[in-house]
Amino acid sequence: MNARAPLAICSAVRTPFARMFGMLRGIPADELARIVLREALARAGASGEELDEVIVGCAGPPVEAMNLARVAALRAQIPQRVPAVTVHRNCASGLEAIHAALLRVRADEGHAYLVGGVESMSEAPFQLDPAGMRAMVEVARQRSTLGKLSAFWRARWSTLLPKPSLRAALTDAISGLLMGDTAEVLAREFAISREDQDAFAARSQERARQARDSGFLAGEIVPVVGPARSDKPFAVDDGIRDDATVEKLARLKPVFDRRFGTVTVGNACQVTDGGAAMLVASEAQAQRRSWPVLAHVLDVVSVGCDPRRMGLGPAVAIPALLARHGLRAADVDLFEINEAFAVQVLACLRQWGDQAPGPDRLNVNGGAIALGHPVGASGVRIVLTLARALRQRGLKRGIASLCVGGGQGVAALVEIPEGT
């Protein structure tokens, strides 16, 4: 047992992220997970036989696959004896999967884990509200056709209309605020202008565009070719807009507070479908199996905060992580902060004060504003993007962090091991 042992990332892949009801519509989360889990194994040159567990983060698993990780693992032909668990920490579910593997390796419970994060926002179901459900139960209980008809007649018809579950899922249960409303709270309290937000968003789009055009993103993407799809493969994130300039972004209307708001669809993360996965292992195991080591995850820290200001999560989690390792922000080469909202990232930087990293060290390949935020998948994506960016630039240390709906911040410390 080694409380400080790192977790080696041996392979990391993701699907391209697709805007909701777009290229990945009709592909359920377990299918996305099957694709990335299998591919993460293949790219490391590993076999399912060598795994100790499969851990997948997902915020809204389909009802057909409640323990999504198990369903996806079996569909990915991973041996039956390998157990699987689905973990949930809203926006940080994917990072939670990595954290779970890190803890297991440190506790010497196992040596190799397949971790992932996945979300299909398109497949989020429609639901009946409780009154509607009671009415349907009443109809079902009646024996005679006449009784069924009259029970149906007695129901309040408006309650029988299915409602999208996604809206409920994106509402904070304690404060009743939509996630976008919490962003507006930060905009007001930190007096962050619409212009600053749009500029941040435009930069995110620009950087994602460069990362795509230089082929950086293609290195982490497994194209989705599916029988359910047309015969065109889906290989590139479709949220990246070539025409996203500050001027064009300025023309968009606020969504959450139509009169005085600042948060638009252009400066918030896109709602997307996608999945990401990694083979992670103890350093010793990676060497034994001669799996390539992309990077080390040294630590993951979670800290709670005010649900009404959930966007400030990284501003509490990153200092906690730095403090635990005796580091200053200046010791960190790259930061990856999930862009739930432009205003939320900017608020974190303000909160942080003069320690805050400049644009040259933050989200250097763009973020969720351009690529999208498939809730469960983002935690894995930012770690894999950070690790690859560090390698590409010959840098050493990075921090990936997300704000979490419900008021939490999670941050992970990633390092490229010496001599590789």
Add this chain to the structure above:
Amino acid sequence: MNAARFDVEGPLAIVTFDVPQREVNVFTEATLAALVDTIVAASDRPGVRALVVRSAKSANFCAGADVESIASVTSQTEGQRLARFGQQCFQRVERLGKPVVAAVHGACVGGGLEFALACHGLIVSHDPKTKLGLPETQLGIVPGFGGTQRLPHRVGVPAALDMILTGRMVKARSAERMGLVDDCVCPFKLEQEARRYALELAEGKPRRNAKRRRGLMRVLGRVGFVRRFILSRARAAVNERTAGVYPAPLRALALVDLAFSADRDAAFLAEATAVGDLLAGDVAHRLVDLFLLMERLKRRGAEGRGLRAGDLVGVVGAGVMGAGIAKAFLDRSARVRLIDVTAEALARGVRSLGQQSKKDVARRKLTPREAQAVLDRLETDTEMRGLEFAEVVVEAVAEKLEIKRLVFARLERACGANALLASNTSSLPLAQIGAELGSRERVVGLHFFNPVDRMPLVEVVRAPTTSEAAVVEACALVRDLGKYPVCVKDHPGFAVNRVLAPYLAEALLLVEEGASLDAIDGAMRRLGFPMGPLRVLDTVGLDVATAVADSLKPTLGSRLAEPRIGRELVAMGYLGDKSAGGFRVRRGKTSVTAPWLGEALARAQCVARTPPPGDEEIRDRLWFALLGEAAFALEDGICDEPAHLDAALVLGAGFPAAHGGAARAIEALGRSTVVARLENLHLRFAPRFQVSAWLRR
């Protein structure tokens, strides 16, 4: 050790059929007698009121008459005697006076089903392994133990004809629906339910499932003119399909008629006579020999590991062949990693697999969940990664030597040291493909035919450097794909393409000389080919056929003619069925001569002969082009035995099984006759129709 035994359980006697030292129960004279004697002895025990017959084999009730012993019968009288013996045995069961219930789990085929039909009750397990059928006509004979008589009365004339003429296997549930069996129960209730049913019958209760046997079609089948109408339609269909080359289906048709029009003894005698006549003829023996040969081919890989569920198989190339090969492996529970250079190519391949799996669901071959599981085993990549644990990799990329070499060089690095490296090369020499590899001993050819899911043949190509272990392993894989492996030497065109090439070229020459398409295809159809040569070309694709011919030209030299018409059609963009058409175009359900053929002939500067070649000339030129090249293939020792070449041609080239294959056809004509006919043709058509040294031996 006896083939049957019985135990008495109160009022019941349980007879267990268990032929010693065989995996399945088969009927020989001895085992048949043993079974029936045991049944009679059991029923004579005091207190026994009913009997149940079961099998001790795990997934087999009875596989029918032993094919090897069928093969040894050559005279009419011996065949007739054997059939009479079987009939009398089953009549003893039928007239036992106490009910006999057959409890069937697993295959119940041929004589096995005829026995079950003679029993007073027939109850089967609802299990995928349970299959009932009368495949005798596929072996050139007719059901000889009363099957042609009892089956029509049991299931009605149309259903009986369907089973007897096609040899189709019927699954448990549909057997119940068509009234063939009395009940269909889950496997672990079979024995219990069979006992209960036997006692039920002993108490005089009616047979179960009787309602299904009183439908309108049953009654109509008993009416003479209706039945004769049905039979004449069936006869026309048989003649259309096989041109009357196979006598057995026609005899079976007449026997089904007798089941209603003649008295029982006369009809049974006619059935036995038919078996004797057919066994005295050549066709049945050729079919039986082919059957035994195919069983032997499957045993070639007996020592091999074969394919196991969950094995990883790499398929490089996601084109038509690659996707077809991937599907074959996926359907047998293997994992497949499909690799192609572009994601677009992969998407097309995966999409076609998805469409096929949808069809499987629509045809009830798979449940939606099973179809999903098949596709779950598929993964794709644009690079050669993730093959470290592959048992075998099959390359199916374009027929270009540099590309194939590059693929194999990468495969050697990407795969584990024990993986079998297979190429689906159809024309390039295997030795050249693997020439630069470090481990040439594990490079083998697996030449699949298009469409992969329907073609039962795979040529297993052995280069001089290929190890015997690799060949055995390849054969085992082919066997586990449900196909037949034929080992061939690494020689251009291998067996099938090489023998077909001069034949197809001859057909093109005939077109150029002005023979009509129907005259050409018809001549071969009358010999028993399922498709004429021009139909084959349209199906395969003229571009593919031209490419194969080009690759064979250096080897076959002047034996292979170079007709211009095929190339002309390719140049005009008419490649066959995959394009607008080739020689023919589809008009609804039929095909007609393509309107552009005249123009193509003019462009190719072909001058028609007047009068055009006659039917006899067409037949002789095509037939001897085929036999002549087959003789050269035998001279080159392409296959281990002449019979293997025959099997390859029947399975892969549509060569009529009634002739038993090319070598068999040559022997039937006599080598000297073939030489004389070839020399005659050579005089007129030199340099074609050369005589191979093998023929003069």
